[in-house]
Amino acid sequence: MFMCLGMVGPSFKGIKIAGLAVLFTVLAAFNPRPFRAANAGVNIIVIDPGHGGKDPGNLGTGRYRTREKDVSFDVSALVKKYIEENLPDTKVILTRDDDRFIELYQRTVIANRANADVFISIHCNANDNKTAYGTESFVLGMGEKDQRLNKTAQLENAARLLEENWESNYEELNTNNPAAIIALRAYQDAFLEQSISIADEIQRQFEGRVKRRNRGVKQQPLAVLRGSTMPAVLVELGFLTNPGEEDFLQSTQGKELLASAIYRAVKEYKFKREQRDAGIQTEGSSLTPVVENSVPPVSDKPTETSVEPIPESIAAAPSTVINVAIEDGLTLHFSVQIAVSRNDLPCLPENFKGLESVWKQEQYGLYKYFCGRLTTFTEAEALKEEVLEHYPDAYLVAFEKDKKIDLNEAKKRAP
Ligand SMILES: [Zn+2]
Numbered sequence: 001m002f003m004c005l006g007m008v009g010p011s012f013k014g015i016k017i018a019g020l021a022v023l024f025t026v027l028a029a030f031n032p033r034p035f036r037a038a039n040a041g042v043n044i045i046v047i048d049p050g051h052g053g054k055d056p057g058n059l060g061t062g063r064y065r066t067r068e069k070d071v072s073f074d075v076s077a078l079v080k081k082y083i084e085e086n087l088p089d090t091k092v093i094l095t096r097d098d099d100r101f102i103e104l105y106q107r108t109v110i111a112n113r114a115n116a117d118v119f120i121s122i123h124c125n126a127n128d129n130k131t132a133y134g135t136e137s138f139v140l141g142m143g144e145k146d147q148r149l150n151k152t153a154q155l156e157n158a159a160r161l162l163e164e165n166w167e168s169n170y171e172e173l174n175t176n177n178p179a180a181i182i183a184l185r186a187y188q189d190a191f192l193e194q195s196i197s198i199a200d201e202i203q204r205q206f207e208g209r210v211k212r213r214n215r216g217v218k219q220q221p222l223a224v225l226r227g228s229t230m231p232a233v234l235v236e237l238g239f240l241t242n243p244g245e246e247d248f249l250q251s252t253q254g255k256e257l258l259a260s261a262i263y264r265a266v267k268e269y270k271f272k273r274e275q276r277d278a279g280i281q282t283e284g285s286s287l288t289p290v291v292e293n294s295v296p297p298v299s300d301k302p303t304e305t306s307v308e309p310i311p312e313s314i315a316a317a318p319s320t321v322i323n324v325a326i327e328d329g330l331t332l333h334f335s336v337q338i339a340v341s342r343n344d345l346p347c348l349p350e351n352f353k354g355l356e357s358v359w360k361q362e363q364y365g366l367y368k369y370f371c372g373r374l375t376t377f378t379e380a381e382a383l384k385e386e387v388l389e390h391y392p393d394a395y396l397v398a399f400e401k402d403k404k405i406d407l408n409e410a411k412k413r414a415p
Pocket residue numbers: 050051057058068122123124155156
């Protein structure tokens with residue numbers, strides 16, 4: 001059945017009130033700070049094993065007794081184990097500890113109430129085309145062009161049908177009118193860049209270390225991500241409808257490899273965030289050293305798996321960045337990132353508090369605005385100090401041929 005979030009049935013007064021109650025539950029669980037403190041770090045992670053209880057998720061090929069809800073739970077539990085063993089300052093909360101049904105909106109309420117820094121929902125994909133395979137990650141898409149749900153989003157949103165009063169549970173979150181929705185939208189705009197960054201890293205780890213086919217990062221209006229007030233990603237580990245991929249996903253080794261790839265992506269994101277935050281707060285402040293207790297079984301070399309590449313019409317969609325600014329031939333340069341927005345603004349001083357030499361990049365419909373293109377770190381530091389007076393959350397970034405690279409690495413290589 002084709003479902004679109006704009007297409008909801010008629011509602012009765014009583015149900016509408018129930019819907020509003022749900023909306024306020026979601027909003028009441030908001031983090032009261034519009035933007036987290038710069039040194040907030042990444043300390044609480046909510047992992048959401050998809051489906052559960054009366055909702056088995058997709059059934060795969062039918063050759064196994066365990067279904068999507070079981071595979072997603074096993075992988076989620078392993079992600080929790082790896083993170084807690086190796087990042088002792090990070091707490092992981094699972095939205096379910098056993099095989100039970102939880103409404104989709106309730107899953108983000110759990111994350112909001114826990115004041116989580118990241119929300120990751122873990123699922124397995126399905127398709128009528130038995131040859132479809134590979135991993136993909138989703139972030140929330142709310143623009144007009146995202147409104148038509150793709151096959152995966154239809155499947156993942158279908159769990160709503162098992163909820164009592166499901167139409168009212170989501171109707172209020174689908175209207176664009178109430179001020180509360182605008183507030184929610186502002187939160188999600190603010191976190192979209194970070195959501196994309198985590199999703200990208202997860203896909204990179206799946207592809208590079210576990211040798212999965214990368215179907216890319218996509219934006220869809222997914223019900224389970226709708227109420228989130230932190231960076232939020234839905235991960236599809238692979239297709240249970242593809243026999244080869246199902247064998248891998250059902251195997252202990254497959255689950256361990258995928259879970260450790262997610263753990264490594266979380267670790268990367270945590271370090272990047274904390275490095276960035278430390279840079280804003282106090283110059284030269286060091287990160288807490290993290291000792292790896294037990295290293296999850298992912299080697300630095302990609303692992304061969306049983307899935308044979310099967311030709312398929314959909315091409316892999318790795319992330320693309322469109323540079324909509326200057327062509328100055330700089331190979332390595334530093335800039336100050338000042339803002340992220342869905343709005344494509346002309347890079348004029350009047351749009352950026354009088355700052356000159358602003359330029360931008362576009363990725364997934366999101367515009368990132370930067371100030372300056374400097375070849376030495378010292379110059380860049382001086383510029384950052386100036387920019388901070390206008391944009392207190394601004395921070396330094398480094399580029400190589402207009403592709404973002406690690407700041408410390410760039411610092412070492414810069415003159
Ligand atoms: Zn699912």
